[in-house]
Amino acid sequence: RWVLSLECKGSRNFMSALRRAVEVDFKDKDKHESQGLYLLSTGIPDQETHAISSYVAEACGGLDLQLHVCLFSVTEATDSSGIIPARYANPGETASAFKEIVQAANGRFHWFGEAGIFESDDITSIISEMEKAKNYSQKCAFLVESLKQRS
16 A cells, blocks of 8 residues: 555666665665565666666675666656656667666566567566477477377
């Protein structure tokens, strides 16, 4: 129920939020086997991608900590007040930046918008598993057929 009382607010100061999450909020991080941070975003962070990737790789490197990103692409380049963000990138550039950051953190990337899902590491993994199962099934069917023909 507490989620219903939350209001959307914040900035794109990714480094400040990440430092707080990693250095302050994870006080008991040594007691947990695995932890994940989830970033929900509609745009590119104000900081440069390479700087964020370096920090993320270092912060997550000593821990079993992954950063996962859910990017929601809106159709306009401005927020609801009409203000253009301090750092602008088109949706493709934004997705590319977050994919690089997620790779540095051994996390997963999900990109969706009003039209549906554009890209998702989880869906890609599921499709890959389904393809492997299909290929295995075809090999088994071929083997069964060849055994039947020998009899």
